Amino acid sequence: MRCPACNAVDSRVVDSRIAEEGTATRRRRRCSSCDHRFTTYERVDHAPLTVLKSTGTTEAFDRSKVVSGLSAATKGRGVDADDLEAMATRVEDSLRMAGDEVSSAAIGLAVLDELRVVDDVSYLRFASVYKHFDAAADFHRELELMEKMAPAGGASG
Template sequence: MRCPFCAHEDSQVKDSRSSEDGAAIRRRRQCEGCGARFTTFERVQLRDLVVVKKDGKREAFDRRKLERAVALACRKRDIAPDRIERLVSGIQRQLETRGDEVRTEAIGEAVMAGLKALDHVAYIRFASIYKDFSEASDFAEIAGEVGEAGEQLVSAPPPDRSDKLL
């Protein structure tokens, strides 16, 4: 592993452990050239994904773009960073199981589904960019959908648990 400080080619692993969600291995390394310490993360990659854009162009899947989009939607929300990381890892695994190529629409829909389950405000923020909202009524429409889903959960009768009390 190349040192980010002096670009020396060799480093020694000092400590390894699983990340919080278990989807990556965190390694503490020390450069054999300058002695600086740094952290790396290793993730399982099922396959190399190619993203097919709306105009037909193809580019390599970039996890950092996905992380930035989700983080931007979740900005200033009370969402733990590990929950965001689990969401991004789950979306990436889901996309990797679909095949070698994935359309941008599939990525957007997967993010929207994940954010809707995670945080309604983050979901609306992402939807406003993804669906290119141009009027206030666009916000009202999607907020109404989120509100209806929440009302259904609240108004649904609780499951009968009387047999569990015995």
Template sequence: MKCPFCQHEDTQVLDTRISEEGDSIRRRRRCNKCEKRFTTYERVELAMPVIVKKNGSRTEFDPVKLRSSLMLALRKRPVSAEAVDGAIHRIEEKLRSSGEREINSGQIGELVMRELQRLDKIAYIRFASVYKSFEDVTEFQDAIAEVGQERKPTAK
């Protein structure tokens, strides 16, 4: 760690403490050249992957856009704000934990569909009809049948 006073690269850690929240580490350091003391903080940085769109362009992940997509599908549906927040959190965690630097926008669409399927079947059908670009009624029927099959217990 460089000394912020003299730019010397040789510093010594005098004390290390974990923050009360447990999300950062505070270190007291001393420069071995000018002997001045300073404090540094270490925090985990988990970057979201860059989104690669269908046309090949790249953009940063936008949680506001994710929320607006979910809310549009859930419009006038009986789903709580807490449930939506939970879905967004799960999607963000899956993206972070993927370890990927770039992710296809289609993968995000699939994650959104999976969460909507858990939250509300009607919202799932709404989103799927746009996301999958349904061309005719049979594609709607297939999606509805797929959702209907999940509800029925398997016969033994």
């Protein structure tokens, strides 16, 4: 690491700590040439995630779209912004595990999986848009599916 004071390329780590809620490592360094102390932060640099749309086009993954969809589905349901961020992080992490390119359908299913655990009403709201419900029977069918998939003492609603 290059020293910001004298531009020397040799420095050593004096102290390392986890920072920014576990997303970075804070390192205190000391320059071997001038003894200047400085701090650096180390973070994982993720490869870009690409979304393959149903139309065949691709675009860069936009986490804010996931948060927006979660927010719309959970509006008025007592889910706070921190919970939405945590859910979006879990969705993004699960998608990254699948590779550098994911389908928009996989994103929708990952969001549904998150909502299923949090709140039945939010799940149904998102499912109604994602699965293009156009009749009350669609809601009924989805409720039956939820009941089959729900563990004992399942999500609230």
